Amino acid sequence: MRRKKILCATLIIAGLSTMFALKTYAAEASMPNGTVVIGAKAFDLAYANDPKNLDEIKAALVVGGSVYVKDFTAVWIDNTSAKTVSATSIPSVIYKGPTGTLSNYAVGDILNDTTTSLEVISIE
Structure with missing residues (x-):
């Protein structure tokens, strides 16, 4: 025993x-290289540049917020000033991938924890 x-x-x-x-x-x-952040939303560049998603991208721009681009070398760029910024400048966002899959990222370009906790009922 x-x-x-x-x-x-x-x-x-x-x-x-x-x-x-x-x-x-x-x-x-962190978010994949080739990402654009518009306010509280983020999109894969292929998704953002697809003409069938134009209305969604326009709506995000109308809502407003800062626009950042993560280039293909993993550098974040402020779209207004064209200067590089630290990942800590990136707000929490809902990221939409190239196929429309959603992921939540916290402030600073960090993937939110999606694991669930386990509960131990009994050891015996």
Whole structure:
């Protein structure tokens, strides 16, 4: 019985360690190169340049906010001044990928954690 408890505790610790490692990786993920941020929305450049998405892009521009572009070398550029800016200048946004998939990014170009927590009901 003691071995079972030790094994179970070891498995739980290993599982939690893996979960924290995954959370650390997710926190370091950033928007792909070739992204435009318009206010609180971000778009893959291919999506933004597709004529069928023009109304959506225009609507984001009308709502307003700063416009930033992440070039293909991972450098953020302020569209107004054409100067490079730190990723910490990027607001939280909802990013729309080239196929229309959505992702949430926190301030500073950091992918929000989408993992769910686990609840341990019993060890025995």
